[in-house]
Structure formats: structure tokens, C-alpha cells
Amino acid sequence: MTQRYARITGWGKYVPARRLTNYDLEQIVDTTDEWITSHTGIRERRIAEPNETTVDMALHASRIALERAQVQPEELDLIIFATSSPDYFVPAAASLLQNRLGAAGVPAFDLSAGCTGSIYALVTATQFVQTGAYRRVLVVGAEKISAGIDYTDRNTAIMFGDGAGALVLEASNSPTGLLSFELGSDGALWDALYCPGGGSANPFSEKVLANREQYLRMDGKRVFKFTAKTMTRSIQNVVESSGLPFSEIDYMVPHQSNVRIIELLTSRLKFDPDKVMVNLDRYGNTSAAAIPMALADAADQGKIAEGDHIVLAGFGAGMTWGTAVIHWEPTKPSEEQAILVENWPIREALQLQANKVRAAVWSAQVTARTKAQEASMSVMVPFYTWQRKRKKAKAQQDEENTDPQQG
Numbered sequence: 001m002t003q004r005y006a007r008i009t010g011w012g013k014y015v016p017a018r019r020l021t022n023y024d025l026e027q028i029v030d031t032t033d034e035w036i037t038s039h040t041g042i043r044e045r046r047i048a049e050p051n052e053t054t055v056d057m058a059l060h061a062s063r064i065a066l067e068r069a070q071v072q073p074e075e076l077d078l079i080i081f082a083t084s085s086p087d088y089f090v091p092a093a094a095s096l097l098q099n100r101l102g103a104a105g106v107p108a109f110d111l112s113a114g115c116t117g118s119i120y121a122l123v124t125a126t127q128f129v130q131t132g133a134y135r136r137v138l139v140v141g142a143e144k145i146s147a148g149i150d151y152t153d154r155n156t157a158i159m160f161g162d163g164a165g166a167l168v169l170e171a172s173n174s175p176t177g178l179l180s181f182e183l184g185s186d187g188a189l190w191d192a193l194y195c196p197g198g199g200s201a202n203p204f205s206e207k208v209l210a211n212r213e214q215y216l217r218m219d220g221k222r223v224f225k226f227t228a229k230t231m232t233r234s235i236q237n238v239v240e241s242s243g244l245p246f247s248e249i250d251y252m253v254p255h256q257s258n259v260r261i262i263e264l265l266t267s268r269l270k271f272d273p274d275k276v277m278v279n280l281d282r283y284g285n286t287s288a289a290a291i292p293m294a295l296a297d298a299a300d301q302g303k304i305a306e307g308d309h310i311v312l313a314g315f316g317a318g319m320t321w322g323t324a325v326i327h328w329e330p331t332k333p334s335e336e337q338a339i340l341v342e343n344w345p346i347r348e349a350l351q352l353q354a355n356k357v358r359a360a361v362w363s364a365q366v367t368a369r370t371k372a373q374e375a376s377m378s379v380m381v382p383f384y385t386w387q388r389k390r391k392k393a394k395a396q397q398d399e400e401n402t403d404p405q406q407g
Helices: 022-026 033-040 054-069 093-101 114-130 187-192 206-210 220-242 259-269 287-300 334-343 347-400
Strands: 005-014 019-021 044-046 078-082 108-111 136-143 163-172 177-185 251-254 308-316 320-328
Touching (some): 078 114, 108 114, 114 287, 136 287, 177 220, 220 308, 220 320
């Protein structure tokens, strides 16, 4: 049986127009641009408008990714939406996205793993493709995290921004896409990054609102310590699992949370900083959207090329972590395009056209045979007529030459 892989054929990114700079935050909380930049590397972040939702942003990013992959929404087999800030508790944001894309009937579900959500979603999508269950999957990471931020809390106000990223995966017979991965979670650290109010453990109430418990809370020191301990080892593990020497890793796309964490990982791994994607200075920490957004930027800016091996590394609330090695080769070989056309809506049109061609060929063959037969008959009929006349004349002559007495 031929092994299947999940080729990444499309990518897209969207960020809101509104910028929230460090200078803006100086007017809101006790901080300075210098302090934020030196401690996090963030200079500004994008904030969605009040009437702009997580699904709105996901829709923009998804359309870009689908267009790049040359896949129509109705050609999708599955949508996986990684988010911690859905439009509603119920229904899933994925269902809203499916409807607005026009992908009627396509299964869709949300996945929640904090900032690691997009890697969890990528791994999950790949399993569906590799088993042969689905051919095309849309993976989305999108967040309107600003809706859950207390802008009087310096710990979180300076860190987070809004945005969306999307990837299209398609079945492939070539060893591409996800080559290896590691997922993990340490639930003992559940309260290092969490929202204390609004869930079933502490439903919305006047007390929740009075204590501002509906907003995200973060213990930055615990998060940093967890990341420093976990991520270096996980990256080493996943590269080893891929069967590649570390020297063949061409690029790294880490979670965009804090430049100090990225610098620490780069230093410990002795990896070239010029081969590490960093865009958090412009967007801040966009949670589950961060890695697909950074990957899209790396592709659009020409920082990664066909055939590159790339490490993705994320961590987030839970605490969760996820690392992966992917082979970047978005261009589909012609033979795979022929295979993948099997389920396209244009398949019927192509089949009809093929039937018309076959019918035309058959008709031409019949016409040619008919004309050949007619040409043959035009020669043979006179011959047969002459032959019959000749036989008849001979018979008559023989009859005349016969002696009547002998008869």
C-alpha cells in the first residue's frame, strides 16, 4: 500500500488594521516602550475592531490559503479551527467558518490547546490525510484574544494581539508535509495561564465581573521556566524522530511570544538566528494564530524555499507544547494534480468533456469505416455484377452448345 503524506499547498494570514503600539500602552498601564521592547521584543500588536470577530479574521486568512492552493471551499473534506477565543461558546467557530466559506456539508470542529493549538491541529489534520479518510483539510488558527485581555493588567496587556493564519493540506504520495511531531501537556501548570471566570467551574456572575475574572491571567515566570525546560528537549526529540541531522534543518518557526524565549532556544540549540522567523515585534503574541501567521510571513518573504526542512515549535496554556518537522514543498507535481482532481466539483465537467471527446473519436471511426466500406462496395459491386453476368452468359453458351440428341 502506498504511504500517504499531507502536502501543505496553501497558506494565508490576516491581521486587523488597528495598531496598538507600546506608546499607546504607556497611556494605559504603568510601563514604557523601552521596558516592553527590552523584555519582550514587542513594539506593536494588532487589535480587532469591536465588530470584528475571530471568524471574520479566519475567513480572510482561509480565502487567501485556499486561493493559493487553488482549492475551492466545497472541495474541502474537513475544517479544523484552533482557537481559545471563539465567537460563541456554542456553536463551534469552525461551523461558522464553514458556512461563510460556502463549504456546505464539510465536517468542521474546534480544537483548543492554547497557543499550541495550531500545531495540534496540523498534526490532527495530517492523521486524517495519512489514513486515507480525507484528501483536503483546512487548518486555521485565529484569535481575538484582545476580547479577553484586562488592559489594566500589565502582565497580559503588553503581550497579546489579534490575527489569523490558515494552511491547506492535500494528499500526496511524496514524503512531504509533516515528517515528525511531539505533542505534550503538563496539567499541573493549568493555572500558569488561564481565565478564572466564565466556565462551568466559575460561571459568569456579578462577582466574576467585579473581580475581573473574565479576563486572561498569566504567571510569566512560571511560563518562562516551563518553556526553557521543555522546548529545547522537545525540538531535539522531534528532529531526531524525523531521521534528519540537525544540520539539515533549514529554518525554524517558533511560537511568537517573547523574543527572550526565542533567543534562549536558538542559543541552546546553537542554531543560526538568521534562520529563525520572528514577527512578534509587529503582532505580539497571537496565541493559536502565531505559528501559521509566522509560517505565512516566512513563505511570502522568501525566507523558506521548496525542499526546506522546517521546525515548528509552540507552547501554551495547559500547559501544552508541540513541535514538528515539516518538509516544505507546496508545488503539486502534475501526477498528483491528476489524482486529486477525482473529487473536485469540476470532475463532472471534465468527465463530460472526456465523454464528448471519446464520442467524437468513436463517431469519426464509424464514419471512416462506413466510407471505407462504401468505397469498397463501389468497386466490388460492379465486379460482382460483371461476374454474375459472365457466369450467366457462360451458362447460356454452354446450353446452346449442348447436342439436343444427347440431352
